[in-house]
Amino acid sequence: MNGLREQRGAAIELSRVSKAYGSFKALDDISLQIQPGEFMTLLGPSGSGKTTTLNVVAGFTEVSSGTLQIGGSNVVGVPAHKRNIGVVFQHYALFPHMTVGRNVAYPLRLRGVGKAELETRVRRALDMVKMADFAYRYPSELSGGQQQRVALARSIVFDPPLLLMDEPLGALDKKLREWLQLEIKRIHRELGTTFVYVTHDQEEALVLSDRIAVFNRGRIEQIGTGHDLYDAPETLFVGRFIGDSTVLRGAARSDGSSTALDVAGETVTVPRRHRDTDRPVMLLRPEKLVMRKPGVDRSDNENRLSGTVSEAIYLGSGSKYEVLLRDGSTGIVRSSLTDQSFAIGDAVELCFRGADAKLLADDSTADTTLT
Numbered sequence: 001m002n003g004l005r006e007q008r009g010a011a012i013e014l015s016r017v018s019k020a021y022g023s024f025k026a027l028d029d030i031s032l033q034i035q036p037g038e039f040m041t042l043l044g045p046s047g048s049g050k051t052t053t054l055n056v057v058a059g060f061t062e063v064s065s066g067t068l069q070i071g072g073s074n075v076v077g078v079p080a081h082k083r084n085i086g087v088v089f090q091h092y093a094l095f096p097h098m099t100v101g102r103n104v105a106y107p108l109r110l111r112g113v114g115k116a117e118l119e120t121r122v123r124r125a126l127d128m129v130k131m132a133d134f135a136y137r138y139p140s141e142l143s144g145g146q147q148q149r150v151a152l153a154r155s156i157v158f159d160p161p162l163l164l165m166d167e168p169l170g171a172l173d174k175k176l177r178e179w180l181q182l183e184i185k186r187i188h189r190e191l192g193t194t195f196v197y198v199t200h201d202q203e204e205a206l207v208l209s210d211r212i213a214v215f216n217r218g219r220i221e222q223i224g225t226g227h228d229l230y231d232a233p234e235t236l237f238v239g240r241f242i243g244d245s246t247v248l249r250g251a252a253r254s255d256g257s258s259t260a261l262d263v264a265g266e267t268v269t270v271p272r273r274h275r276d277t278d279r280p281v282m283l284l285r286p287e288k289l290v291m292r293k294p295g296v297d298r299s300d301n302e303n304r305l306s307g308t309v310s311e312a313i314y315l316g317s318g319s320k321y322e323v324l325l326r327d328g329s330t331g332i333v334r335s336s337l338t339d340q341s342f343a344i345g346d347a348v349e350l351c352f353r354g355a356d357a358k359l360l361a362d363d364s365t366a367d368t369t370l371t
């Protein structure tokens, strides 16, 4: 038997996978490569295809077209129970009539593992999720978070090279969720197993993942590290889904090396050309915007937009402000404790350097699909 620590993760490769239900495409030509031992999160709004993708990998859903390899082997057509994958769902699905110990031992019994080895492995899996003291309890005697830790122990006890988790923390309160996120991260590090994790919560995705695949309407919009997605979103949907953002729209003009937008009579400029085919928008992260009282001097290459503070949210370490712009859209600014503070109703200017704005193609689905 290999120790848990020596377990290597499996590589996964989905290539041009589609899944249709009648004329509806739940997955529309998805390609995704996951490295051995990687923590990959599938992130997106409800109905975007995350669970369908996970179910395809698990073998619970067959693809309509495309290929799927796990550990270098083609597994299309291989039934779920022959794929040797650990799975954890949102609802704990422990057997209520079995103790914690027997629940965790179950996958080993199925595999005919002998008593001595079974006991060692169950103990080790329960140790890993810090539930060793609960081996003789029944699921009904555990809290939701404890049940989910037992479900996790049951899914790793047979050393699967791949662990799939579908919103495993979705039913838990925020504090517990944040603590278990760190536990899952630690377990991933200790095991070296490949983890594929489904969530609609972008903060959770940022905390956990090596890389994130952002889903929208059955397609993957972008795959990258949290840093890539925040700093260099390739689409407006990704820019809006990850982190806070201000989106500026208006009639566009390009003069070869720069693009200007007319936002309700105020012109803002970025030093880049947009693609001729695009209706361009500018996306700004809160930390790239500076809020000032109107009329304060500015540097030459600074853009400014007038607005009115519509919301002030105290965050402890600073404040977050929403600013109603002239065109009716909302700007989002973050300020630190040392900055000047503003009150709702204050007239302000939002200032930014053109180089700090992302120029992206407009996409009408980007606003409506936020969760």
Ligand SMILES: Nc1ncnc2c1ncn2[C@@H]1O[C@H](COP(=O)(O)OP(=O)(O)OP(=O)(O)O)[C@@H](O)[C@H]1O
Pocket: 021, 025, 026, 044, 045, 046, 047, 048, 049, 050, 051, 052, 053, 200
């Ligand atoms: N068996 C099915 N028959 C018909 N449509 C389905 C079936 N399973 C899923 N769908 C549809 O496929 C789309 C993708 O569903 P999926 O469960 O993958 O979304 P999701 O991103 O995981 O969403 P959620 O976060 O709400 O679980 C949805 O529109 C869903 O209604």
